[in-house]
Amino acid sequence: MSTVAKYIRFALACWKLNLAGAMEFRLSFFMTAGMMIINNFVWIFFWQIYFHRFKLVNGWDVSDVMMLWAVVAGGFGLANVFFGNADYIGNIIVTGQLDTYLAQPKPVLLNLLISRMSVSALGDVIFALLVFGCFGKHTWSGMLKFSIALFLSMLIFVFFSVCVQSLAFYVGHSEGFIGQELLVTFATYPTDIFRGMTKVVLFTVLPAGFISYMPIGLLREVEPLFFGAAIGVVMLLVFGGTALFYRGLRRYGSGNMMGMRM
Amino acid sequence: MTLAIKVKGLSKSFAVKHKKTGFLESLKSLFNPTFSEVTAVHPIDFQVEQGEIVAFLGPNGAGKSTTIKMLTGILHPTQGSAEVLGFNPWQERAKLAFHIGSVFGQKSQLWYHLPPIDTFELMSRIFELPRADYLKRRDELIERFELGALMNIPVRKLSLGQRMRCEMAAALLHRPQIVFLDEPTIGLDVVVKHKIRDLIKEMNKEEGTTLFITSHDAGDIEQLCKRAIVINHGQIILDDTVSNMKRQFLKHKTIHLKLQEVPGQFNVPGVKLVKQKGAGIRLSVDTSQISIENVLSYIVQNYQLVDVTIEDPSMEEIITHIYEQRREEVD
Numbered sequence: 001m002s003t004v005a006k007y008i009r010f011a012l013a014c015w016k017l018n019l020a021g022a023m024e025f026r027l028s029f030f031m032t033a034g035m036m037i038i039n040n041f042v043w044i045f046f047w048q049i050y051f052h053r054f055k056l057v058n059g060w061d062v063s064d065v066m067m068l069w070a071v072v073a074g075g076f077g078l079a080n081v082f083f084g085n086a087d088y089i090g091n092i093i094v095t096g097q098l099d100t101y102l103a104q105p106k107p108v109l110l111n112l113l114i115s116r117m118s119v120s121a122l123g124d125v126i127f128a129l130l131v132f133g134c135f136g137k138h139t140w141s142g143m144l145k146f147s148i149a150l151f152l153s154m155l156i157f158v159f160f161s162v163c164v165q166s167l168a169f170y171v172g173h174s175e176g177f178i179g180q181e182l183l184v185t186f187a188t189y190p191t192d193i194f195r196g197m198t199k200v201v202l203f204t205v206l207p208a209g210f211i212s213y214m215p216i217g218l219l220r221e222v223e224p225l226f227f228g229a230a231i232g233v234v235m236l237l238v239f240g241g242t243a244l245f246y247r248g249l250r251r252y253g254s255g256n257m258m259g260m261r262m
Numbered sequence: 263m264t265l266a267i268k269v270k271g272l273s274k275s276f277a278v279k280h281k282k283t284g285f286l287e288s289l290k291s292l293f294n295p296t297f298s299e300v301t302a303v304h305p306i307d308f309q310v311e312q313g314e315i316v317a318f319l320g321p322n323g324a325g326k327s328t329t330i331k332m333l334t335g336i337l338h339p340t341q342g343s344a345e346v347l348g349f350n351p352w353q354e355r356a357k358l359a360f361h362i363g364s365v366f367g368q369k370s371q372l373w374y375h376l377p378p379i380d381t382f383e384l385m386s387r388i389f390e391l392p393r394a395d396y397l398k399r400r401d402e403l404i405e406r407f408e409l410g411a412l413m414n415i416p417v418r419k420l421s422l423g424q425r426m427r428c429e430m431a432a433a434l435l436h437r438p439q440i441v442f443l444d445e446p447t448i449g450l451d452v453v454v455k456h457k458i459r460d461l462i463k464e465m466n467k468e469e470g471t472t473l474f475i476t477s478h479d480a481g482d483i484e485q486l487c488k489r490a491i492v493i494n495h496g497q498i499i500l501d502d503t504v505s506n507m508k509r510q511f512l513k514h515k516t517i518h519l520k521l522q523e524v525p526g527q528f529n530v531p532g533v534k535l536v537k538q539k540g541a542g543i544r545l546s547v548d549t550s551q552i553s554i555e556n557v558l559s560y561i562v563q564n565y566q567l568v569d570v571t572i573e574d575p576s577m578e579e580i581i582t583h584i585y586e587q588r589r590e591e592v593d
Binding site: 013025097100102104 | 328336359364383416
């Protein structure tokens with residue numbers, strides 16, 4: 001069996017176990033996922049009130065904004081369902097909890113990322129699919145483009161966290177690290193309402209712009225420049241984050257904190 | 263014999279931030295922090311042969327766990343080299359991990375909310391075990407560790423002893439050639455400790471597994487290990503067989519006496535009265551000053567003896583003595 005096939009089998013086994021662990025507490029499982037769906041629909045409701053009075057917001061119509069929410073919630077959801085440890089890496093490093101992953105014969109970063117699943121993020125994924133069902137283009141190309149948008153968005157969320165959280169190897173603690181929530185905050189507004197420096201920031205250090213522009217630059221019509229730049233940014237984050245993590249691993253100091261795998 | 267572990271000049275230092283007490287010092291430290299290098303493990307050398315059970319002892323902060331973490335590839339050393347089963351642990355971590363197992367008493371690899379059987383399944387994927395091999399090995403371990411009734415109960419509902427048995431079985435699924443056990447009996451009651459020790463011995467005897475054990479429990483060392491390496495302040499202070507260690511440090515013996523009548527004072531050089539309750543007394547004999555034979559003849563000549571018991575000091579006392587002796591040398 002090839003190495004990739006072995007990694008896939010391992011990842012599938014880990015995801016199955018994460019889901020089984022989450023479903024151990026039935027009521028909590030349904031409530032957590034359900035509450036996230038409701039929470040997201042509250043925002044949709046506010047946007048619907050806006051579009052009831054105005055047709056456009058800086059050129060974005062109601063379906064663009066709805067698809068924006070689908071891409072952000074879906075990408076964030078997939079990131080936290082399948083790679084739920086991304087935002088916890090810093091804490092895991094500083095508390096010495098990497099030992100378990102380092103003692104196993106699998107790539108540490110992969111093993112670490114897939115070892116946690118967020119139940120509320122499952123609600124985000126379901127919400128994204130519901131919104132796509134209502135406002136998306138139900139053609140083969142529409143579905144393909146939406147899948148690509150979700151995939152790129154997921155990778156941005158995951159590896160943005162990997163980059164930021166891996167700094168814990170170098171600075172020694174993770175308090176105050178920005179997380180995916182900040183990306184969500186800026187990504188859930190149409191990109192075109194931001195101007196000047198803010199827009200520069202959103203397409204550089206805080207790459208929320210590459211997520212929030214998906215409805216226009218990929219779903220409505222493929223803009224080669226944006227699409228190419230989005231793929232470039234994803235690759236930069238993936239390779240940069242991985243390099244930062246593995247370079248930092250040499251500085252890992254472990255610790256004596258007691259630990260259980262939840 | 264083939265070498266399982268070969269360590270040469272292995273050391274580890276950490277940069278530690280220093281700050282004096284008080285808010286002003288905190289503020290100063292924010293802009294101008296001062297660091298100093300603390301050596302957790304001084305350059306150490308030792309070898310372990312395949313099939314050996316070695317106790318790696320030392321007080322808290324001695325450098326035991328740091329050494330084990332370097333040998334399992336978890337930590338990169340500052341200097342020196344190590345070979346574990348022919349692999350460089352920190353450069354060939356993943357390859358080595360297929361051949362070694364580790365049980366850290368304070369760090370669980372079982373999934374807290376799921377039954378052990380689920381973690382075992384995941385372990386079979388992590389260690390890429392062929393299905394048939396895995397099932398055979400799993401059933402064998404379930405039988406040996408008597409886990410049948412526990413396999414489908416969520417880990418959070420297991421007692422500490424039950425969990426430790428599951429942890430050990432999980433670490434053995436891939437038939438490791440070396441198992442690193444860091445405090446395997448920590449927090450366990452006497453009965454469970456015995457059970458775990460029996461299982462460790464059985465594993466070593468039947469599968470020839472090399473065992474590298476750190477423990478603060480003297481019973482673990484006495485009942486399991488033939489050899490002990492004692493580390494303190496990051497330096498190896500003793501590397502000898504457990505029997506030699508006992509002989510070397512058995513400078514005192516305890517004699518329990520029950521006499522016919524209440525005795526007078528014991529004025530024998532090298533003999534100290536530890537406790538007296540009526541005609542029952544406990545004496546501590548310094549064997550470097552007087553032999554046990556001479557003490558006994560003195561007692562038989564001067565008193566009417568009802569009963570006598572001679573005891574060696576416990577392993578715990580021997581280890582405490584080794585630590586303290588070294589501390590005195592350092593001071």
